[in-house]
Amino acid sequence: MHLLPDAAQPQLLAEVLLREREPADAALVALYPAIRRRHTSRYPFADKEIPEAVRAALSEAARLEGARLDFPGAWHAQSLLELVGDAEGRDTLDPRNAEDLNRWSRIGTAEADTATDGVPDYAFGPRKWYGGAPVRDFAGRRPVADRATMTFENTPHLALLSTAGDGTEDWLRAGQALERVLLLATAHDLATSLTSHALEWPDLRWLARDPRSATGCVQMVLRLGYGPQGPATPRRPVREVLDVE
Numbered sequence: 001m002h003l004l005p006d007a008a009q010p011q012l013l014a015e016v017l018l019r020e021r022e023p024a025d026a027a028l029v030a031l032y033p034a035i036r037r038r039h040t041s042r043y044p045f046a047d048k049e050i051p052e053a054v055r056a057a058l059s060e061a062a063r064l065e066g067a068r069l070d071f072p073g074a075w076h077a078q079s080l081l082e083l084v085g086d087a088e089g090r091d092t093l094d095p096r097n098a099e100d101l102n103r104w105s106r107i108g109t110a111e112a113d114t115a116t117d118g119v120p121d122y123a124f125g126p127r128k129w130y131g132g133a134p135v136r137d138f139a140g141r142r143p144v145a146d147r148a149t150m151t152f153e154n155t156p157h158l159a160l161l162s163t164a165g166d167g168t169e170d171w172l173r174a175g176q177a178l179e180r181v182l183l184l185a186t187a188h189d190l191a192t193s194l195t196s197h198a199l200e201w202p203d204l205r206w207l208a209r210d211p212r213s214a215t216g217c218v219q220m221v222l223r224l225g226y227g228p229q230g231p232a233t234p235r236r237p238v239r240e241v242l243d244v245e
């Protein structure tokens with residue numbers, strides 16, 4: 001696979017050559033069944049520790065894709081939650097955020113059931129009554145029929161995915177590492193959700209960095225835990241994103 005194979009076509013992100021005889025990477029083959037099971041879960045997770053061996057395997061998965069995954073200690077996790085809180089506060093004052101939510105969320109059966117992209121209301125999860133888990137509420141202030149309200153975990157298990165640089169190729173590697181980590185987490189019966197909230201503000205993103213790898217650029221904050229998987233959500237047609245020759 002070649003990332004960004006043609007400088008004249010920046011929208012061509014990767015070129016993949018399939019060769020039947022090439023020996024398959026057993027670690028990747030083992031992740032295949034998790035593809036259909038993995039869905040973002042915006043539900044509460046149990047207050048249960050993630051075994052150290054699983055955390056180490058997830059970090060190794062990120063490393064194999066050229067990124068790193070760090071599990072922040074207590075104070076760093078708390079500071080990340082505060083950064084997400086700051087971002088949420090800024091968002092409520094920024095009309096561009098409401099526009100963004102409108103553009104990417106699909107509310108009501110007519111819209112949610114026919115969507116080919118975006119986040120449909122059946123994937124919003126319950127409204128948060130209480131708890132520190134950073135779960136973005138895609139409804140904003142809009143009502144959603146039959147939506148439950150629940151208490152979320154207070155001390156969520158967070159992980160930071162970062163790359164050494166911050167160019168287009170780093171973003172692609174971050175995406176590959178994210179997918180590999182999410183699939184491995186699913187294979188270990190973990191549920192996952194993402195929060196890019198704090199990373200959307202350059203000053204907050206800078207503060208989110210792992211102090212032990214201070215040169216890293218944070219690309220995603222993951223929330224992992226034991227809980228229900230979310231529902232499957234729509235995808236754009238494959239022909240819109242992939243040319244097969």
Ligand SMILES: Cc1cc2nc3c(=O)[nH]c(=O)nc-3n(C[C@H](O)[C@H](O)[C@H](O)COP(=O)(O)O)c2cc1C
Nearest residue numbers: 038039040118119135136193194195196197230233
């Ligand atoms: C770059 C990026 C940022 C995301 N940020 C958030 C986020 O802040 N909050 C959230 O709930 N989901 C976030 N997501 C998850 C997407 O909403 C989710 O992957 C998408 O709706 C598809 O659903 P699925 O993961 O169940 O397949 C993000 C995904 C990507 C790729």
